[in-house]
């Protein structure tokens with residue numbers, strides 16, 4: 172009997188959430204500045220190319236001070252029953268690269284995988300496999316940035332506890348960039364960009380699950396650099 176009551180309670184809750192989501196969708200249709208949350212349908216309708224375009228437009232809105240106004244609290248119940256993010260972004264932990272803000276996205280829109288120096292390890296790969304294979308995201312982005320402290324630390328071959336091993340993962344990008352100084356902004360950017368390319372290479376080589384989706388064209392992989400001084404994201408050529 173208690174179980175039946177519990178089940179009815181769950182159904183009521185589900186209906187309430189659905190009604191709330193519908194109300195939100197309806198409100199969003201009237202107000203173009205408050206788009207609906209991502210749904211299974213909207214996610215399925217997207218391609219790697221359209222996902223990339225969505226991020227490019229979002230960053231353009233951010234740079235042009237034309238960001239969408241969002242009813243954040245309304246998005247909470249509207250996304251509580253499931254998530255259908257269209258992209259997963261591997262970015263640095265840097266406090267100046269908050270991905271939802273710089274791409275002008277809302278709750279439930281993108282996966283954020285953030286770690287110092289946007290390096291790739293098994294845990295990041297597992298997260299990206301989950302995002303694409305299990306949840307259906309269409310695009311993987313590796314986002315580096317200018318003046319990255321982790322990149323500077325790797326150039327200087329800094330040693331500190333567990334950070335030592337993390338910075339060592341950026342060393343191949345330092346080696347590939349030739350000699351230079353962490354005080355040279357252009358050189359730091361060059362290494363950060365090489366580090367993005369290195370991460371993309373590792374994703375392809377170390378995750379058969381992701382590689383299969385890339386080869387099939389169901390998922391895309393792009394590299395990008397964020398400029399801390401302008402707020403602009405530049406997507407790198409293949």
Ligand SMILES: [Zn+2]
Nearest residue numbers: 263265319320
């Ligand atoms: Zn950084």
